[in-house]
Amino acid sequence: MRLESERLYLRPLCELDAPIMLENTIDEEIRYMTGTNSIFSLEQIKSHIENIKHDSSRYDFAICLKNTDEMIGELSIFDIDEENKKAGFRISMASISLTGKGYGTEAIKIILSFVFEQLQLNRLQLEVFSHNLRGIRAYEKVGFIKEGVLRQSFTL
Amino acid sequence: MEIEKIYGDLPIIETERLILRKVTIEDIEDMHLYGSDEEVSKYVTWNTHETISDTKGFVEFVLDKYENKQVSPWGIEYKENGKFIGTIDFVWWQPNHKTAEIGYVISKDYWGEGLTTEVAKDIIKFGFEKMDLVRIQARCDVENIGSARVMEKAGMSFEGIIRKGIFVKGKHRDLKIYSILKEELYLNNT
Numbered sequence: 001m002r003l004e005s006e007r008l009y010l011r012p013l014c015e016l017d018a019p020i021m022l023e024n025t026i027d028e029e030i031r032y033m034t035g036t037n038s039i040f041s042l043e044q045i046k047s048h049i050e051n052i053k054h055d056s057s058r059y060d061f062a063i064c065l066k067n068t069d070e071m072i073g074e075l076s077i078f079d080i081d082e083e084n085k086k087a088g089f090r091i092s093m094a095s096i097s098l099t100g101k102g103y104g105t106e107a108i109k110i111i112l113s114f115v116f117e118q119l120q121l122n123r124l125q126l127e128v129f130s131h132n133l134r135g136i137r138a139y140e141k142v143g144f145i146k147e148g149v150l151r152q153s154f155t156l
Numbered sequence: 157m158e159i160e161k162i163y164g165d166l167p168i169i170e171t172e173r174l175i176l177r178k179v180t181i182e183d184i185e186d187m188h189l190y191g192s193d194e195e196v197s198k199y200v201t202w203n204t205h206e207t208i209s210d211t212k213g214f215v216e217f218v219l220d221k222y223e224n225k226q227v228s229p230w231g232i233e234y235k236e237n238g239k240f241i242g243t244i245d246f247v248w249w250q251p252n253h254k255t256a257e258i259g260y261v262i263s264k265d266y267w268g269e270g271l272t273t274e275v276a277k278d279i280i281k282f283g284f285e286k287m288d289l290v291r292i293q294a295r296c297d298v299e300n301i302g303s304a305r306v307m308e309k310a311g312m313s314f315e316g317i318i319r320k321g322i323f324v325k326g327k328h329r330d331l332k333i334y335s336i337l338k339e340e341l342y343l344n345n346t
Contacts, residue, residue, distance in 0.1 A: 084323040122328055123320050148316015152291045152337050155253050 003061070003110045008103060010061035010110055013052070013074055017062050018045045020071055020094050029096050033132045035156050056080075059114075063093075063107045072098050075107060077115060077124070085122035087115065099134055108142045129154070158251045160225040162286060169230065169282060171274050176230035179218045179243065183231055186240035187211050190263035199300035200261060201324055218243075232275055234266065241266045244275050246283065254290040256283055260306070267302065276310040284338045293335040295321075307334040311341070 003010040024030050025040050040048075052060050058078040062071045075091035091108065093099050115121050128135045130149065140146070169176040179187075190196045191205035191214070205211045221228035229245030242262035249256040258279055262272050276294075283289045294312060296303035308314075312334035320328035 084321070085328070086321065122323075125318070125321075145319070146316075147318055148333060150291075150293070150315060150333075151313075151335055153253065153255050153293075153335075 003114055004066075005106050005110050007066055008106050008110070009064050009066055010075075010107065011064060013049055013060040013062050015046055015049055017071055017074065018042055018049060021045050021049075021074065024092060024094055027095065030092065032156070033129065033135065034090075034092055035129060035154055037156065052076075061111075063091075063103065065103075072103060073107070075111060077111065077119075080119070080121070085120070087119070087121055087124055089115075089124050089126040104138050105142055108138065112142065129156075158287075159227055159249060163222075163227055164225040166222065166228060166230065167282075167286075169278055171278050173235055174271060174275055175233045175235060176244065176275060176278070177233060178222060179215055179229060179231035179240075181215060181219075183240040184208065184211050184215050186263075187215065187243075190242065190261065190265075193264055196261065196264050199297035199303065201322065203325075230275075230279075232262065232271075234271075239263075241271070244272075244279055246279075246287075249287065249289075251287075254288060255293070256287065256289050256291075257293045257295070258283070259294065260303075270309070272306045273309040276306055280310060280336055281341065284341050290338045291335055293333060295331045295333050298330040298332050304332055304334070307332075310336070311343075312336040313340075 001012060019042065022040065022042050022045050025036055025045070030036070049060075052058060057080045058076055060076045061074065063073040063075060064071050071094065073091065073093035075089070077087050077089055079088040081087060089111065091104060093104055112124070115124050126139065126144065127150065128139060166178050185208075188205055188208050188211040191211050194204050197204040205214075218229055227246050227249050229243040231240055232242040232244060233239065234241050242260065244258065244260040246256045247259045258276065260272055260276060280292055283292050292312075293315075294307050295318070296307070298317060313336065315333045315335055318331040318333055321331045322329050
Protein backbone atom coordinates (compact mmCIF):
# COMPACT_ATOMS: atom_id res chain seq x y z
CA MET A 1 0.00 0.00 0.00
CA ARG A 2 1.23 3.48 -0.85
CA LEU A 3 -0.51 6.74 -0.02
CA GLU A 4 0.72 9.97 -1.56
CA SER A 5 0.65 13.72 -1.31
CA GLU A 6 2.60 16.51 -2.97
CA ARG A 7 5.98 15.99 -1.31
CA LEU A 8 5.48 12.75 0.60
CA TYR A 9 4.38 9.18 0.42
CA LEU A 10 3.46 6.72 3.13
CA ARG A 11 4.39 3.04 2.88
CA PRO A 12 4.10 0.21 5.40
CA LEU A 13 6.82 0.22 8.01
CA CYS A 14 9.45 -2.47 7.38
CA GLU A 15 12.46 -3.99 9.09
CA LEU A 16 14.85 -1.66 7.26
CA ASP A 17 13.30 1.26 9.18
CA ALA A 18 14.45 -0.18 12.50
CA PRO A 19 17.80 1.71 12.73
CA ILE A 20 16.09 5.09 12.21
CA MET A 21 13.45 4.22 14.78
CA LEU A 22 16.18 3.19 17.19
CA GLU A 23 17.78 6.61 16.81
CA ASN A 24 14.45 8.24 17.66
CA THR A 25 14.25 6.29 20.88
CA ILE A 26 17.67 7.65 21.89
CA ASP A 27 17.10 11.33 21.05
CA GLU A 28 16.35 13.03 24.38
CA GLU A 29 13.95 15.61 22.96
CA ILE A 30 11.99 13.04 20.99
CA ARG A 31 11.85 10.81 24.06
CA TYR A 32 10.41 13.69 26.08
CA MET A 33 7.81 14.55 23.44
CA THR A 34 6.68 10.98 22.81
CA GLY A 35 6.78 9.80 26.42
CA THR A 36 9.35 7.09 25.85
CA ASN A 37 10.47 5.70 29.19
CA SER A 38 12.24 2.52 28.13
CA ILE A 39 15.51 1.77 26.41
CA PHE A 40 15.11 -0.45 23.34
CA SER A 41 17.56 -2.59 21.40
CA LEU A 42 17.63 -2.86 17.61
CA GLU A 43 16.38 -6.44 17.92
CA GLN A 44 13.39 -5.35 20.00
CA ILE A 45 12.44 -2.73 17.43
CA LYS A 46 12.77 -5.25 14.61
CA SER A 47 10.53 -7.72 16.35
CA HIS A 48 8.06 -4.93 17.17
CA ILE A 49 7.86 -4.08 13.45
CA GLU A 50 7.38 -7.76 12.64
CA ASN A 51 4.62 -8.13 15.25
CA ILE A 52 2.57 -5.11 14.23
CA LYS A 53 2.64 -6.24 10.59
CA HIS A 54 0.24 -9.02 11.55
CA ASP A 55 -1.93 -6.91 13.84
CA SER A 56 -5.25 -6.16 12.17
CA SER A 57 -6.14 -3.47 14.71
CA ARG A 58 -3.52 -1.09 13.36
CA TYR A 59 -1.69 0.43 10.39
CA ASP A 60 1.91 1.59 10.71
CA PHE A 61 3.42 3.72 8.00
CA ALA A 62 6.85 5.15 7.25
CA ILE A 63 6.72 8.76 6.08
CA CYS A 64 9.07 9.23 3.10
CA LEU A 65 10.19 12.10 0.91
CA LYS A 66 9.24 11.64 -2.73
CA ASN A 67 12.45 13.29 -3.95
CA THR A 68 14.97 11.20 -2.10
CA ASP A 69 12.99 8.25 -0.67
CA GLU A 70 14.43 9.25 2.70
CA MET A 71 12.35 7.98 5.63
CA ILE A 72 11.67 11.08 7.75
CA GLY A 73 9.24 9.75 10.32
CA GLU A 74 6.58 7.22 11.10
CA LEU A 75 3.00 7.16 12.23
CA SER A 76 0.37 4.72 13.42
CA ILE A 77 -3.35 4.30 13.39
CA PHE A 78 -4.00 1.91 16.25
CA ASP A 79 -6.76 0.49 18.44
CA ILE A 80 -9.01 0.44 15.39
CA ASP A 81 -12.40 -0.09 16.93
CA GLU A 82 -14.93 -1.21 14.33
CA GLU A 83 -17.77 -1.21 16.80
CA ASN A 84 -17.36 2.42 17.81
CA LYS A 85 -15.90 3.39 14.42
CA LYS A 86 -12.88 5.08 15.92
CA ALA A 87 -9.12 4.73 16.19
CA GLY A 88 -6.11 6.22 17.91
CA PHE A 89 -3.35 8.12 16.13
CA ARG A 90 0.30 8.92 16.78
CA ILE A 91 3.09 10.37 14.70
CA SER A 92 6.78 10.91 15.26
CA MET A 93 9.29 12.69 13.05
CA ALA A 94 12.75 11.14 12.83
CA SER A 95 14.51 14.24 14.12
CA ILE A 96 13.72 17.67 15.46
CA SER A 97 15.51 19.20 12.43
CA LEU A 98 12.76 17.79 10.22
CA THR A 99 10.02 19.67 12.05
CA GLY A 100 8.68 23.07 11.04
CA LYS A 101 8.58 22.25 7.33
CA GLY A 102 4.97 21.16 7.21
CA TYR A 103 5.85 17.49 6.59
CA GLY A 104 3.97 16.31 9.65
CA THR A 105 0.90 18.29 8.66
CA GLU A 106 1.06 16.91 5.14
CA ALA A 107 1.35 13.33 6.41
CA ILE A 108 -1.57 13.77 8.81
CA LYS A 109 -3.74 15.06 5.99
CA ILE A 110 -3.04 11.87 4.02
CA ILE A 111 -4.02 9.86 7.07
CA LEU A 112 -7.25 11.76 7.66
CA SER A 113 -8.53 10.91 4.20
CA PHE A 114 -7.38 7.30 4.61
CA VAL A 115 -9.14 6.97 7.97
CA PHE A 116 -12.39 8.67 7.09
CA GLU A 117 -12.76 7.72 3.42
CA GLN A 118 -11.10 4.33 3.08
CA LEU A 119 -11.50 2.90 6.56
CA GLN A 120 -14.84 4.69 6.97
CA LEU A 121 -14.21 5.54 10.60
CA ASN A 122 -16.12 8.23 12.41
CA ARG A 123 -13.55 9.52 14.92
CA LEU A 124 -9.77 9.71 15.17
CA GLN A 125 -8.31 10.55 18.56
CA LEU A 126 -4.87 11.30 19.88
CA GLU A 127 -3.19 12.20 23.12
CA VAL A 128 -0.33 14.67 23.19
CA PHE A 129 1.71 15.90 26.14
CA SER A 130 0.82 19.43 27.22
CA HIS A 131 4.54 20.28 26.85
CA ASN A 132 4.57 19.29 23.16
CA LEU A 133 3.53 22.68 21.82
CA ARG A 134 4.78 22.05 18.29
CA GLY A 135 2.72 18.87 18.10
CA ILE A 136 -0.40 20.55 19.45
CA ARG A 137 -0.08 23.33 16.90
CA ALA A 138 0.22 20.84 14.04
CA TYR A 139 -2.79 18.82 15.22
CA GLU A 140 -4.96 21.89 15.57
CA LYS A 141 -3.87 23.11 12.16
CA VAL A 142 -5.20 19.98 10.44
CA GLY A 143 -8.48 20.13 12.33
CA PHE A 144 -8.12 18.16 15.56
CA ILE A 145 -10.17 19.74 18.33
CA LYS A 146 -8.90 19.83 21.91
CA GLU A 147 -11.41 17.96 24.05
CA GLY A 148 -9.78 18.29 27.43
CA VAL A 149 -6.77 17.70 29.64
CA LEU A 150 -6.14 14.29 31.21
CA ARG A 151 -4.42 15.50 34.35
CA GLN A 152 -1.47 13.44 35.66
CA SER A 153 -2.35 10.55 33.44
CA PHE A 154 1.19 9.59 32.49
CA THR A 155 4.39 9.04 34.47
CA LEU A 156 7.39 10.39 32.60
CA MET B 157 2.02 -8.55 40.87
CA GLU B 158 0.19 -5.65 42.49
CA ILE B 159 -3.15 -6.47 40.93
CA GLU B 160 -3.17 -10.02 42.30
CA LYS B 161 -2.13 -8.82 45.74
CA ILE B 162 -5.25 -6.71 46.11
CA TYR B 163 -7.76 -8.55 43.95
CA GLY B 164 -6.71 -12.06 44.90
CA ASP B 165 -9.05 -11.62 47.82
CA LEU B 166 -11.38 -8.68 47.27
CA PRO B 167 -11.56 -6.77 50.57
CA ILE B 168 -14.90 -5.95 52.17
CA ILE B 169 -15.53 -2.21 52.51
CA GLU B 170 -18.22 -0.82 54.77
CA THR B 171 -19.72 2.66 54.42
CA GLU B 172 -22.40 4.29 56.51
CA ARG B 173 -25.36 2.68 54.74
CA LEU B 174 -23.72 0.09 52.49
CA ILE B 175 -21.47 -2.93 52.38
CA LEU B 176 -19.17 -3.60 49.43
CA ARG B 177 -18.39 -7.29 49.06
CA LYS B 178 -18.02 -9.96 46.41
CA VAL B 179 -20.88 -10.65 44.03
CA THR B 180 -22.29 -14.17 44.50
CA ILE B 181 -24.67 -16.53 42.69
CA GLU B 182 -27.32 -15.59 45.25
CA ASP B 183 -27.34 -12.01 43.91
CA ILE B 184 -28.61 -12.96 40.46
CA GLU B 185 -32.25 -12.27 41.24
CA ASP B 186 -31.65 -8.85 42.78
CA MET B 187 -29.24 -7.95 40.01
CA HIS B 188 -31.77 -8.93 37.36
CA LEU B 189 -34.26 -6.45 38.83
CA TYR B 190 -32.07 -3.53 37.82
CA GLY B 191 -30.23 -5.22 34.94
CA SER B 192 -33.53 -5.68 33.12
CA ASP B 193 -34.63 -2.10 33.83
CA GLU B 194 -34.36 -0.06 30.64
CA GLU B 195 -34.03 3.19 32.51
CA VAL B 196 -31.02 1.87 34.45
CA SER B 197 -29.27 0.55 31.34
CA LYS B 198 -30.21 3.49 29.11
CA TYR B 199 -26.79 5.15 29.20
CA VAL B 200 -24.47 2.22 29.84
CA THR B 201 -22.50 0.15 27.37
CA TRP B 202 -24.18 -3.16 28.17
CA ASN B 203 -27.55 -4.22 26.85
CA THR B 204 -30.62 -4.43 29.06
CA HIS B 205 -30.83 -7.97 30.44
CA GLU B 206 -33.63 -9.76 28.61
CA THR B 207 -33.71 -12.94 30.65
CA ILE B 208 -32.33 -14.18 33.96
CA SER B 209 -29.66 -16.07 32.01
CA ASP B 210 -28.20 -12.75 30.75
CA THR B 211 -27.75 -11.76 34.38
CA LYS B 212 -26.36 -15.18 35.25
CA GLY B 213 -23.87 -14.79 32.41
CA PHE B 214 -22.62 -11.51 33.87
CA VAL B 215 -22.32 -12.95 37.38
CA GLU B 216 -20.31 -15.87 35.99
CA PHE B 217 -18.06 -13.39 34.20
CA VAL B 218 -17.47 -11.64 37.54
CA LEU B 219 -16.85 -14.90 39.44
CA ASP B 220 -14.30 -15.81 36.81
CA LYS B 221 -12.49 -12.53 37.47
CA TYR B 222 -12.37 -13.30 41.21
CA GLU B 223 -11.04 -16.75 40.42
CA ASN B 224 -8.30 -15.33 38.18
CA LYS B 225 -7.37 -12.56 40.63
CA GLN B 226 -8.16 -9.84 38.11
CA VAL B 227 -9.43 -6.33 38.76
CA SER B 228 -13.06 -7.07 39.59
CA PRO B 229 -16.28 -5.45 40.78
CA TRP B 230 -17.67 -5.13 44.28
CA GLY B 231 -21.32 -5.89 44.86
CA ILE B 232 -23.19 -3.16 46.74
CA GLU B 233 -25.47 -4.34 49.54
CA TYR B 234 -27.92 -2.01 51.28
CA LYS B 235 -27.46 -2.60 55.00
CA GLU B 236 -30.98 -1.73 56.05
CA ASN B 237 -32.69 -4.51 54.07
CA GLY B 238 -29.80 -6.72 52.94
CA LYS B 239 -30.70 -6.20 49.28
CA PHE B 240 -28.11 -6.34 46.54
CA ILE B 241 -28.56 -3.00 44.76
CA GLY B 242 -25.63 -2.51 42.38
CA THR B 243 -21.96 -2.85 41.58
CA ILE B 244 -18.93 -0.57 41.52
CA ASP B 245 -15.49 -1.31 40.17
CA PHE B 246 -12.23 -0.21 38.71
CA VAL B 247 -12.83 -0.95 35.05
CA TRP B 248 -9.11 -0.79 34.32
CA TRP B 249 -5.90 -0.11 36.25
CA GLN B 250 -2.47 0.82 34.90
CA PRO B 251 -0.07 0.32 37.81
CA ASN B 252 2.90 1.74 35.83
CA HIS B 253 1.15 5.11 35.46
CA LYS B 254 -0.80 4.80 38.73
CA THR B 255 -4.03 5.54 36.93
CA ALA B 256 -7.40 3.81 36.85
CA GLU B 257 -11.04 4.31 35.94
CA ILE B 258 -14.15 3.60 37.98
CA GLY B 259 -17.62 2.58 36.86
CA TYR B 260 -20.85 1.86 38.73
CA VAL B 261 -24.49 0.92 38.41
CA ILE B 262 -27.25 1.14 40.97
CA SER B 263 -30.87 0.03 41.10
CA LYS B 264 -33.38 2.78 40.28
CA ASP B 265 -35.20 2.21 43.58
CA TYR B 266 -32.13 3.59 45.32
CA TRP B 267 -31.45 6.62 43.14
CA GLY B 268 -31.46 10.11 44.61
CA GLU B 269 -30.29 9.20 48.09
CA GLY B 270 -26.57 9.82 47.61
CA LEU B 271 -25.79 6.11 47.87
CA THR B 272 -23.65 5.97 44.73
CA THR B 273 -21.69 9.02 45.87
CA GLU B 274 -21.18 7.31 49.23
CA VAL B 275 -19.60 4.23 47.62
CA ALA B 276 -17.75 6.19 44.95
CA LYS B 277 -16.02 8.26 47.64
CA ASP B 278 -14.88 5.14 49.46
CA ILE B 279 -13.71 3.41 46.31
CA ILE B 280 -11.73 6.52 45.34
CA LYS B 281 -10.14 6.54 48.79
CA PHE B 282 -9.35 2.85 48.42
CA GLY B 283 -7.75 3.56 45.05
CA PHE B 284 -5.46 6.24 46.38
CA GLU B 285 -4.57 4.52 49.63
CA LYS B 286 -4.44 0.82 48.78
CA MET B 287 -3.76 0.81 45.04
CA ASP B 288 -1.36 3.75 45.25
CA LEU B 289 -3.05 5.63 42.41
CA VAL B 290 -2.38 9.27 41.55
CA ARG B 291 -5.33 9.68 39.18
CA ILE B 292 -8.81 8.14 39.03
CA GLN B 293 -11.10 8.90 36.13
CA ALA B 294 -14.71 8.18 35.25
CA ARG B 295 -16.75 8.63 32.08
CA CYS B 296 -20.45 8.82 31.35
CA ASP B 297 -22.83 9.65 28.51
CA VAL B 298 -23.34 13.44 28.34
CA GLU B 299 -27.07 12.83 28.81
CA ASN B 300 -26.52 10.82 31.97
CA ILE B 301 -26.96 13.70 34.38
CA GLY B 302 -27.28 11.50 37.46
CA SER B 303 -23.96 9.81 36.86
CA ALA B 304 -22.18 13.12 36.21
CA ARG B 305 -23.63 14.44 39.49
CA VAL B 306 -22.15 11.47 41.34
CA MET B 307 -18.73 12.24 39.87
CA GLU B 308 -19.00 15.88 40.90
CA LYS B 309 -20.22 15.08 44.39
CA ALA B 310 -17.45 12.53 44.81
CA GLY B 311 -14.98 15.38 44.24
CA MET B 312 -14.06 14.74 40.63
CA SER B 313 -13.36 17.54 38.15
CA PHE B 314 -14.73 17.75 34.62
CA GLU B 315 -11.96 17.44 32.03
CA GLY B 316 -13.72 17.39 28.71
CA ILE B 317 -16.08 15.70 26.30
CA ILE B 318 -14.97 12.76 24.21
CA ARG B 319 -17.04 13.57 21.16
CA LYS B 320 -18.74 10.56 19.57
CA GLY B 321 -16.39 8.39 21.61
CA ILE B 322 -18.67 5.39 21.69
CA PHE B 323 -21.28 3.72 19.51
CA VAL B 324 -23.99 2.22 21.69
CA LYS B 325 -27.58 1.32 21.03
CA GLY B 326 -27.52 2.63 17.49
CA LYS B 327 -25.92 6.00 18.14
CA HIS B 328 -22.48 7.63 18.31
CA ARG B 329 -22.50 9.14 21.78
CA ASP B 330 -20.54 11.91 23.45
CA LEU B 331 -18.91 11.03 26.77
CA LYS B 332 -18.02 13.32 29.66
CA ILE B 333 -14.73 12.58 31.37
CA TYR B 334 -14.01 13.45 35.00
CA SER B 335 -11.04 12.78 37.24
CA ILE B 336 -9.74 13.23 40.75
CA LEU B 337 -6.06 13.38 41.70
CA LYS B 338 -4.57 12.01 44.90
CA GLU B 339 -3.51 15.52 45.96
CA GLU B 340 -7.16 16.64 45.74
CA LEU B 341 -8.63 13.85 47.84
CA TYR B 342 -8.40 15.48 51.22
CA LEU B 343 -9.32 18.91 49.90
CA ASN B 344 -12.64 17.52 48.78
CA ASN B 345 -13.44 15.27 51.69
CA THR B 346 -13.05 17.89 54.41
